[in-house]
Amino acid sequence: MSARAQVPNGNNLFARRLGLDTHEELVAITRRDCPVCRSEGFSAHARVRLKNGRRSIIATLFQVESDWLGLHELGLSESAWDRLGVDEGGLVHISHPQPVASLSSVRGRVYGKRLDRAQMHATINDIAAGRYADVHLAMFLSSMAARDPDDDELTDMVQAMVDVGERLEWPREIIVDKHCVGGLPGNRTTPLVVSIVAANGLWMPKTSSRAITSPAGTADTVETMTRVDLDIATLRSVVEQQGGCMAWGGAMRLSPVDDTLIRVERLMDIDAEGQMIASVLSKKVAAGSTHLVLDVPVGETAKVRSQADAERLAARLEQIGRRFGMKVRVLVTDGSQPVGRGIGPALEARDVLAVLANAEDQPRDLRARAVLLAGALLELAGAVEPGQGAGVAEETLASGLARERFEAICRAQGGLREPPIAGETHDMPSAHRGVVTRFDNRRLAQVAKLAGAPGAPAAGVYVHARLGDSVEQGQPLYTIHAESRGELAYAREYAETNGIVVVGGAS
Numbered sequence: 001m002s003a004r005a006q007v008p009n010g011n012n013l014f015a016r017r018l019g020l021d022t023h024e025e026l027v028a029i030t031r032r033d034c035p036v037c038r039s040e041g042f043s044a045h046a047r048v049r050l051k052n053g054r055r056s057i058i059a060t061l062f063q064v065e066s067d068w069l070g071l072h073e074l075g076l077s078e079s080a081w082d083r084l085g086v087d088e089g090g091l092v093h094i095s096h097p098q099p100v101a102s103l104s105s106v107r108g109r110v111y112g113k114r115l116d117r118a119q120m121h122a123t124i125n126d127i128a129a130g131r132y133a134d135v136h137l138a139m140f141l142s143s144m145a146a147r148d149p150d151d152d153e154l155t156d157m158v159q160a161m162v163d164v165g166e167r168l169e170w171p172r173e174i175i176v177d178k179h180c181v182g183g184l185p186g187n188r189t190t191p192l193v194v195s196i197v198a199a200n201g202l203w204m205p206k207t208s209s210r211a212i213t214s215p216a217g218t219a220d221t222v223e224t225m226t227r228v229d230l231d232i233a234t235l236r237s238v239v240e241q242q243g244g245c246m247a248w249g250g251a252m253r254l255s256p257v258d259d260t261l262i263r264v265e266r267l268m269d270i271d272a273e274g275q276m277i278a279s280v281l282s283k284k285v286a287a288g289s290t291h292l293v294l295d296v297p298v299g300e301t302a303k304v305r306s307q308a309d310a311e312r313l314a315a316r317l318e319q320i321g322r323r324f325g326m327k328v329r330v331l332v333t334d335g336s337q338p339v340g341r342g343i344g345p346a347l348e349a350r351d352v353l354a355v356l357a358n359a360e361d362q363p364r365d366l367r368a369r370a371v372l373l374a375g376a377l378l379e380l381a382g383a384v385e386p387g388q389g390a391g392v393a394e395e396t397l398a399s400g401l402a403r404e405r406f407e408a409i410c411r412a413q414g415g416l417r418e419p420p421i422a423g424e425t426h427d428m429p430s431a432h433r434g435v436v437t438r439f440d441n442r443r444l445a446q447v448a449k450l451a452g453a454p455g456a457p458a459a460g461v462y463v464h465a466r467l468g469d470s471v472e473q474g475q476p477l478y479t480i481h482a483e484s485r486g487e488l489a490y491a492r493e494y495a496e497t498n499g500i501v502v503v504g505g506a507s
Helices: 035-040 078-084 102-110 117-128 134-146 151-163 190-199 218-223 232-242 256-268 273-286 307-323 345-356 364-380 389-398 401-413 441-450 485-496
Strands: 012-017 027-031 047-052 055-064 073-076 091-095 176-180 204-208 244-248 291-298 327-334 424-429 434-439 460-463 476-482 501-503
Touching: 012 078, 027 035, 027 078, 035 091, 047 078, 055 078, 073 078, 073 091, 102 117, 102 134, 117 134, 117 151, 117 256, 134 256, 134 273, 151 256, 151 273, 151 307, 176 190, 176 204, 176 273, 176 364, 190 204, 190 218, 190 244, 190 345, 190 364, 190 389, 190 401, 204 218, 204 232, 218 244, 218 345, 232 244, 232 401, 244 401, 256 273, 273 307, 291 307, 291 364, 307 327, 327 364, 345 364, 345 401, 345 460, 364 389, 389 401, 424 485, 441 460, 441 476, 441 485, 476 485, 476 501
Parallel strands: 012 073, 027 055, 176 291, 204 244, 291 327
Antiparallel strands: 012 091, 027 073, 047 055, 047 091, 424 476, 434 501, 460 476
8 A cells, every 4th residue: 555645743643444453452553664663763562652632552563564554654453443542544643652660560570579559559550551562461470370479469459450440339238149260171150050040039240251271261152142242231231130141241341451361361371370369359349249159170180180279279269259348158169070061162052051941961060060059159148048059049940940031131131042053073982992080171171272162152072971981992982063174173183192081991
């Protein structure tokens, strides 16, 4: 594209929308021979301040040598374009940003110095304002992973994350919620728990994240059945009508820094304990939750590996939760194998629908876990007497009341639809006759991700075998689902060279 005939005054450039998806990272692009860049000394990967009227952002600058970008044009990624609110061809002022003072505190933390309250709030505020490049976010996350924050530092982090976003208030004293710390494929209990407790008169405004390092987050799964990108007004309306919702938290700025950190965590493939606690509790505090049940699966290849680790994590979650006025109950559960049959958004959604429909082939373990969690939540909130929660939860499913409430919530959120079906599948057979003795949850999740999940909603893995099952040689242990032949081949190659499901001696 040729350069514009006009030459803007000063450090102004003409804005051009590139349609470049950088997710949340703010990116600007100029020509290498751009006069403004030459005069200001801007080079590739510089941090630049961009201003459009009262709106300003700090972006990472990249440069091109071809003439597809005009000499006086500033190309913007979609995230930068939205944050600046500029029109095509509008003038954007480009300048050097002020130094980000909080980065020195983060560098200090890398070397072992804790962040005090003021430093933590300054850091979170700068992240929320987009002043940190991805490399800075990675440095912050690495420091939190390498040196676990103490309770005071963690409390400050949760409060700071809540303060930079929206906060929901409700006309009820009791607002319930549940969360699983993750690491266990297919553990998609949230839609079931929301439906059960809402059908029993509690309010549960459930906001969930998309996948971090897993093949599906709750928001990814629910999105195959209904709309999840609700604004706050819609969320309120759904909860007031139906007693519950299943929304993506990133759409409504509840602890928005958490979504920024999750994006980089996904790239780094890390999920540190301290950051996980801050992520969970900041979202719950922002959503107005008063009573929270947490599922902590423990297993050799789960996120939490031992009973001692689970008890330590449970104690920290309960302790930090109390500091924010929440009643928190942690349930330590079995994490030795996947929950349900499906792993991946659509496959997990089909498991949920089967349980709600009381189908003959429903995954009984998913049902049992949902009943356990919903029952605990009913008891914690005082909706039923101690010891009666699981029975009430089971009856709510068996009677069809949970299914009715689920469908009503989906209709209120935008309608109920059928999850998609993958066009490509391949069975992974047992190499010999024997008994299933072990699942590698992490590698099984990796197969689902290589098949395309969660980006390809129908992709993933459907598990046929369970621990203790007797299998014959050639019997399918699981089936890989993909939306393209290339992704199927990619996942199949990984599966064939890794011991995903271990079959022991002959039965």
